[in-house]
Amino acid sequence: MKQLKLFALLLAVVGLSSFEPAPSFTINGKINASGGKVYLKKFRNKMFFTIDSSRIVNGQFHFKGSVPRTDLYGLTTDRNESFSPYYIFIENKPLDVTIDVANRRTARIVGSEANDLYVKLQSKHDNFSIDSLVRAEPKSVVVAYILYREFSNDLSVKELEDNLAQFDPSLKDLYYIKELERIVAIKKRVEIGQPAVDFAGTTPDNQTIRLSQSFGHYLLLDFWASWCGPCRRENPNLVKVYNKFKSSGFDIFSVSLDKDKTAWTEAIAKDGLTWKHVSDLKFWDSEAAGLYAIRSIPSNVLIDPSGKIIARNLRGEALEQKLEEIFRQSAK
Incomplete structure (x- = not known):
């Protein structure tokens, strides 16, 4: 009888353990907004994609769920925001979030050790060695x-x-x-010394052209976007070197990481970029950018007439000096 009771007790324990709740998180949020929704977004490839939403009621919002592991998410009141939401590292714990809509960069997040570490490292952004940190x-x-x-x-x-x-x-x-x-x-x-990887792209007038069609010149493969401030500030330098060296055998082939065709074409016209342009309008999912491991813009690759990569990420005076050197030697 004792053995039977013990067996029954073991069955009860096993039964209870099988119903233990899975690890989960809760987000209890406060926001100084009278209505609307807060969207929870998942990070991928420098972009955020909506996975859930919560209605704002009396300045509060709530999320509940489970994540397979601690990871980066975003919170925003704009469903279409894909680039700069409020960053939040979610782990399966209760989290308290306070959002001030006047502050577009950070929210106050309590309960996530991972998020605490991220905030700490951002405050020391230029004062740590990534090697030591890893x-x-x-x-x-x-x-x-x-x-x-x-x-x-x-x-x-x-x-x-x-x-x-x-x-x-x-x-x-x-x-x-x-x-x-x-x-x-x-x-x-795509290291220096390797042959440039060829690809096809779509021009503003919907024509398909290949990078290799521009081989035979010293060619700058330029990655940019209309929404990229540093790119737009670099464009006058590109115009300058293009006009200076195009008669010597220099050309530019630009790939845009835009997602809005009108913004792209208007920026080309406004900045006076009179060389070849292509874009698949896929933002950071640009296929051409992926072929060259482009993780920030502006970025560029300098290709010699044979199609070999000879330099990367030359901008401003550095690009002009490199081209001066190339064409001075060619003239000898």
């Missing part, structure tokens, strides 16, 4: 995100590989780690 926090999703988002464009293949080797194996399936591995593979294919 070694100190090898299990951190936040650090993996920062390496991916802020350093993948400028670090060399070796620097990226060295940093990736420091992360804990528990992060091997993390989106940022897998993307960094993909970026490393692409960067190896």
Whole structure:
């Protein structure tokens, strides 16, 4: 009889354990807005995509759910906002969020250790070594995100590989780690000395042209967008070097990361960009940008007449000096 009672007790314990709730998060939010909705968005490739919404009632909003692992999300009152929501690292814990709509950059978030680390690192943005940070926090999703988002464009293949080797194996399936591995593979294919990767693009008048059609000149493959302030400030420099060297055999082939065709074409006209332009209007999902591991703009690749990459990310005086050197040697 005692054995039977013990067996029954074990069954009860097993039964109860099978109904233990899955880990989950709650977001209890306050916002100084009288109505509308707050949208919860998931991050991917420098963009945010809506996954849920909550109506604002009496200055409050709420979300509840479960995340497979701590990760970056965004909150915004604009359903169409895809680039700069309020950042929030969500983990399966209760979170309190306070949003001041007058502050477009940050929200006050309590309850997420990952978010605390992100805020801390942003406050020290120019005062830490990414190598040291990865070694100190090898299990951190936040650090993996920062390496991916802020350093993948400028670090060399070796620097990226060295940093990736420091992360804990528990992060091997993390989106940022897998993307960094993909970026490393692409960067190896488009390093200086490698042949430029060919692709086709659509012009403003809906014609299809290939990058290789412009080979035979010294060619600057330029990545930009109408919405990119640094790109627009660099455009006068491009106009200057184009006009100075086009008769010597220099050309430009621009790829825009725009998503609005009107904004793209108006910027071309306003900035006086009289060379070839293409765009698939896919924003950061631009296929051409993906082929060259472009993670920030403006970025460019200088290609010689044979189609070989000879320099990357030359801007302003550095680009002009490089072209001066090239055409001075060609004239000898």
